[in-house]
Amino acid sequence: MTVSVNTAVNGTKDDAGALRADGAEALRPHAEDAFADELKALAAADDRPRPARWRLSPWAVATYLLGGTLPDGTVITPKYVGPRRIVEVAVTTLATDRALLLLGVPGTAKTWVSEHLAAAVSGDSTLLVQGTAGTPEEAIRYGWNYAQLLAHGPSRDALVPSPVMRAMAEGMTARVEELTRIPADVQDTLITILSEKTLPIAELGQEVQGVRGFNLIATANDRDRGVNELSSALRRRFNTVVLPLPESVEAEVDIVSRRVDQLGRSLDLPAVPDGVDEIRRVVTVFRELRDGVTADGRTKVKSPSGTLSTAEAISVVTNGLALSAHFGDGILRPADVAAGILGAVVRDPAADRVVWQEYLEAVVREREGWKDFYRACREVSA
Template identity: 70%
Template sequence: MTATVLRQHAEQQYAAELAALAAADDRPRPPRWRLSPWAVVTYLVGGTLADGTVISPKYIGSRRLMEIAVATLATDRALLLIGVPGTAKSWVSEHLAAAISGDSTLTVQGTAGTSEESLRYGWNYALLLSRGPTPEAIVPSPVMRAMEAGSLVRIEELTRIPSDVQDTLISPLSEKTLPVPELGIERQAAEGFNLIATANNRDRGVNELSSALKRRFNTVVLPTPATLAEEVAIVEQRVAAQGRALRLPGTPPAAEQIARVVTLFRELRNGITEDGKTKVKSPSGTLSPAEAISVLSHGWSLAAHFGDGLPGAHDLAAGVLGAVIKDPAQDPAIWREYLDTVVREREDWRDLYRACRELA
């Protein structure tokens, strides 16, 4: 029996939308692109095609930002997506690769332990020992494979990678070649090759990009949602999708509960209430839309498996507390002050106040 995967890649999950866009797309396409830049942006931000096909939005925010990102990838500059945690950098990166190359799996996950081999190539040591260095003994990295295929490659958390390893990318991004000095050869990039990297605002200074590498990128900053309504729409859509993927029983969180959690996170993140009347202290955590999605999904699971199936304040409180209090030294006092000065004063939030106060 074949197991059902927990999460399909973007090109599989949205195959029908990509096929509909390809069929309707009569605009110029850069070499080896599956869709035109216009169609890629439509895939990302959503729309309705002439035949009535509805394209769901993958990114809710500025269309212009997506246009800038897509236009960058049609040039010889690589794309660097920067933002605080939870601003959909990896999500956008995956969908860009899916729409442009039809393959979002050529990915390097950046960590402090990422080696040069992860960005260049490694060796099949059995072949290396038996035959010596030969082209057949090379184990290509995702970067090399993308260069050979003329497709996009994704590098997640670029600034987590040590600086000397990062600079391995300079040759592929500038000369569009990857030397193999052991064999005296090089691999040249086919038309269509480019690179999307993501970086966390909070990690600036961890392994800052060299000036030589920075010049090879066009940087697009993905902001947190500008309005409460925009953020609620993002969270509502993603919570529903996550619930379907996890096959959570019961009822998804009501719009009122979603708006509460998003409002609470926005106020603590921004340091001021939504009406602009009360300043509040911000805790150490980022309290991004991604964390709101996690809290609401957790509350849904609690209610489904241990409650009445309808997520309420008592189901959400534990997740909210865990998201807000990251630093045990300073965050508890900030949280209690917010509860007493803001949450308690809202008549329709009294149940949430009581649930959170009990846990706090």
């Protein structure tokens, strides 16, 4: 027997099921809410074939992620800055019966891309399982309302569907974040779901079958190899797309500027253009320490233990903007980002501090136009 899943939302919640105070604005709206106008404009202009239960065609989903201008002049802002082919492969995968695995080092926008893909395909990015070392099997399969279970025994009313079960029943896109952080035996509960497109409910002698439109996006971190590696059986169920680090300084500066601008508007912080020089410095420092060589290729430098990802650069700049807004003149300056850079670079107080001091004296000190930056970094590093 196939069982349907009741997904009615309690009336004390908003349409997405999120509890909020009356009239409160979400600190970080879901992608489908934050970019609702763009998604609506794309849907209106989209005359291409759409897979079952997709809100947009694959072409429109790719346009939503990569940006573009519609015939009516509507500008679609880029959500992902990177190779177009990567996005096209990811979108095409979701239109097949293969699940999608987004793989990459920390800070390569895996979660960001996953959220926006789900928002564009299904109009709902909230069917999410967050992977941790303590994620139980119930988070992927289903759980039970124990009051109902004890009172009446196993029944449909006592069953609590997981996000994956809901996605299967409704033909939606489910998301599993940090798949390799989940214990191996829990990971393997996905094998039947992805291969047979069914989720047995042994206690009821029933099953939930995935309907057309159902698929799953998982993310995994390259640095987590050896933590809970995927079994070969599970890996075969995924089409893997590797998200690379930005190819150039300009590309990374663009990514950081765009994201910081979005975050800044939600936090009432100064505009990004006022601090573009400092953004470029932060990105340059991170890239050189990450790559182990200066941008001109002339000087080799030691790399610290941290990843120094694009996401960390965004965090450093956002925090710097907050400092400049609340304790400065509203313009991003070297002193506003110096402490954030130090915190990102020096994760191991012993080894990383030596790496940072050597980089400051050998590279930053000698770089033309960086004297204020050097002094600010020296001051917080003392």
